[in-house]
Amino acid sequence: MRVAGFLLHVIATVAASNMMSPQAPELISNLDFGIAAPDDIFWLEAIKHQGKAAYNPDPSYQVFRNVKDFGAKGDGVADDSAAIKITPAIVYFPRGTYVVSKAIIAYYYTQLIGDPKDRPILRATSNFTDLAVIDADPYIPGGNTQWYQNQNNFFRSVRNFIIDVRLVPATASGTCLHWQVAQATSLMNIAFYMSDAPNTAHQGIWMENGSGGFMGDLDFHGGKFGMWVGNQQFTVRNITISDAQTAIMGVWGWGWTYQGVTINNCSVGFDLLGGVGAEAIIDATVSDTPIFVRSAASSNGSLVGSLVLNNIKLNNVSTAVGVVGGEDVLCGAPNTTITIDSWVQGNVYTGSNPTGVFTQNNIAAPAMPCSLLNPAGQIFGRTHPQYADYHVSQFVSARDHGATGDGKTDDTAAIKTIFLKYGTSKIIFFDAGTYIVTSTITIPAGARVVGEAWSVISGAGPAFQDQNKPQVVVRVGEPGSRGVVEITDIIFSTVGPAPGAIVVEWNVKEIKQGSAGTWDTHIRLGGAAGTNLEIEQCLPIVAGKDASGCMAAFMALHLTRDSSAYLEGMWVWLADHTLDEDGASQLTIFSGRAEHHTLYQYQLLNAKEHYMGLIQTETPYYQPIPETPLPYPFSITSKYGDPEFPSDITMAWALVVRSSREIVVFGANLYSFYSNYSQDCLATRNCQNQILNVSGDSSVYIYSLATVASTFQVSVDGAGVVDQKDNNNGFASTVTVWRPNGA
Secondary structure, three states: OOOOOEEEEEEEEEOOOOOOOOOOOEEOOOOOOOOOOOOOOOHHHHOOOOOOOOOOOOOOOOOEEEHHHHOOOOEEEEEOHHHHOOOOOEEEEOOOEEEEOOOEEOOOOEEEEEOOOOOOEEEEOOOOOOOOOEEOOOEOOOOOOEOOOHHHOOOEEEEEEEEEOOOOOOOOOOEEEEOOOOOOEEEEEEEEEOOOOOOOOOEEEEEOOOOOOEEEEEEEEOOOEEEEEEOOEEEEEEEEEEOOOEEEEEEEEOEEEEEEEEEEOOOEEEEEEEEEOEEEEEEEEEEOOOEEEEEOOOOOOOOOOEEEEEEEEEEEEEEEEEEOOOOOOEEEEEEEEEEEEEEEEEEEEEOOOOOOEEEEEEOOOOOOOHHHEOOOOOEOOOOOOOOOOOOHHHEEEOHHHOOOOEEEEEOHHHHHHHHHHHOOOOEEEEOOOEEEEOOOEEEOOOOEEEEEEEEEEEEOOHHHOOOOOOEEEEEEOOOOOEEOEEEEEEEEEEOOOOOOEEEEEEOOEOOOOOOEEEEOOEEEEOOOOOOOOOHHHHOOOOOOOOOHHHEEEOEEEEEOOOOOEEEEEEOEEEOOEOOOOOOOOEOOOEEOEOOOOOOEEEEEEOOEEEEEOOEEEEOOOOOOEOOEOOOOOOOOOHHHOOOOOOOOOOOOEEEEEEOOEEEEEEEEEEEOOOEOOEOOHHHHOOOEEEOEEEOOOOOEEEEEEEEEOEEEEEEEOOEEEEEHHHOEEOOEEEEEEEEOOOO
């Protein structure tokens, strides 16, 4: 089994560190948050495109492709299917109506982007028979084989479209989007139009499996299903579904978090089949829908699925939670408005008490800090900035100012000059490419940075070689700084070996909610072309083999003590297999701190006021290494607050929370799939002993915790408390709520 870890949606208002930072002046971008110089043409369409695929042997390879340059008409008449079938890149759709009779393929490492100023329409013809208008993982005719392994279907984004299948006959399976994907994938700003016929078979999103992912700012109209979804885990934010038979059909999953859901005039809101493990629904408004949530089977005092409802407003809803063919679990109120503050179904644990209490009832909700809430009292969210109302003159190209992005040239001096000259007055556009830096570069408070098809900034060279003297590759804000920082569509990386690299150090503190953050921005270590951490260097090791040549980083992401960050759709991944060579060969690469990492995947230390949902990760496949105890090949350093590892802890922590308060986790999927490269431990569900540790002096609420093959799901002060055998829920084990003593 192969899934990768990621950090999906985190609001961190005071971040984890034991390092004090001096105060620095507040820096606000000259662009501020206002609309500046509106223009009829979207800047991405107007800007000069000179991006490179740094390691593609074809020097003529074209990254940015406007579909009209390839023969698409967008006139609502001509069949544009053939013109749109082009290879991995940014595939850009100007405004218009594009008639399609065949599927548009969302290839690996491709972004399909429409004009956000006037979203293009993708309209299926009446004789459309393919699986979906946009297909992220096509089936090969004649069988069940697909183009991609669904758990490895990485790096795709679809944004700014109207997808219309209303011309497809109502009884045909008219699907807008087949989205069978994994990490580093996103959907945003899309409207789906299905048939209004009463017996329609149409659906907006069809997802049968995978290991995702993030989607948000979606609007569904009509159809049999707004979303028909099954995936190991997903985060969904800000969706509206109207006039569908079933708004969301959940067919399976280990953990899903829905945040900001509006459902209008549907027959059923959420229909959850038996394979759905942990479902968390937050900040939902449901109107004129007879059934809000319906499950396939009754729990009847035992664990059959886990459900968390928080801040739910029901208008004219007869059944709040029901069971197919059974009595209501939680009644609604027809022709009346009711609010569900906090209601759960599943096992609830408190502190160090090893005995959970099966609960189908209201429970007390944590007091959420104001810093995490919007004015309506909901979890704050902010849409991926696209600068639709900014003129192309407000952007400056990195390549136009001396940076090459060719994956070989040292671009450090050029990038430093660009930020010094334009960092707070222009939006910095990193043309597609891989930019090598050999010393720390600083993105100043006040900066906005935009990539093109995930431009890469990669640390390389002697500065990042010493794990005893770690150096930062990319510093976001000077220590103590405050202001606006927005980073979109960038990958941060290293060229190995780099055992002393802190890939991203985040120092800036927001000046208003969401003013400092990243969207569709990732940290990727190894496994990709140009990283020097591929098959040639890092095939799986055996005990005693020197690991120094395959050390990718000291730490992936460090949020320092006084910083704050809004991180949406961020995947922090240390490669366990290749991406660009054969896409499958297993690798052993070492990094100290973050996903697949040696010591821990997430640590909150002296932190406060964090919202995390949904977080997912897995521990390293190579651990435990026989006769080589943790923290090999790294050492414990108190400067960065590393946890100690007693002899009985032989594998990395997935989540460590120490001396932290006002922490709320809405969805955590923490997996252990291997023991020293063997998966025999899955059969006995004991690939490792402990996986999540909370210190007794921390105030943490954890909802919808799903673990795989860890004997203890929750530990307190290093002692296992919650035994997975009491929470087995299919392949995963599920804790509905864990809360601190006194809660």
